[in-house]
Amino acid sequence: MVEREIRHHGICTWQPASACEGCPLSGRLKCRFDWGALLHFIALFFGFAIPAIIGAIQGGYGWYLLGWAAYSLIFFELWEGRILCSHCPYYAEDGRVLHCIANYGLFKVWRFHPEPMSKAEKAQLWVGLSILMGFPFPFLLLGRQFAWALVSLWGAGLFFWTLRRYTCSQCVNFSCPLNTVPQELVDEYLRRNPVMGKAWGKAV
């Protein structure tokens, strides 16, 4: 029993599914890994990225996409990994590979940080996301690929709108600035996960 509590920092998201029986949060949070949620996220992101890639190549700026790829790798692995993902219950799983509903398969560079994101980390997230999503647009405009720029912009808007409505409203990374989970559900999850509850300064 003690061994099970220590594994995965005791986070319920990574305990056997039988531990969820009777949990009032079951079905109300995206608190267990789900392939459907992951594929939904990937499809939404591609709806923004693919038009941007096509437009950059057609405009003669395809090689600049290597800079976007390099930035994305650094952002997801190191920067976002530390400021956002290291605070997420999905990051608490034992092992070095992330199995979550968005950044599945990334190498986990950092340790799990059960405390909420700081204000500085939230500000950095906005900066990092702005660079990530804005990177291709100057090249689309320089290449006069206005139609692809519009399609990509529409894809980016759809990505954030859908994400916020269907994922952020149930995501277990509660301190993310996009998160909209009701406070009573957050409190119940923290109550069920004392490592996080303590780090959040909640009585457990």
Ligand code: SF4
């Ligand atoms: S909050 Fe934890 S115990 Fe409850 S359903 Fe989600 S993973 Fe299971």
Ligand code: SF4
């Ligand atoms: S669900 Fe989101 S915040 Fe959590 S580890 Fe995955 S990408 Fe990071």
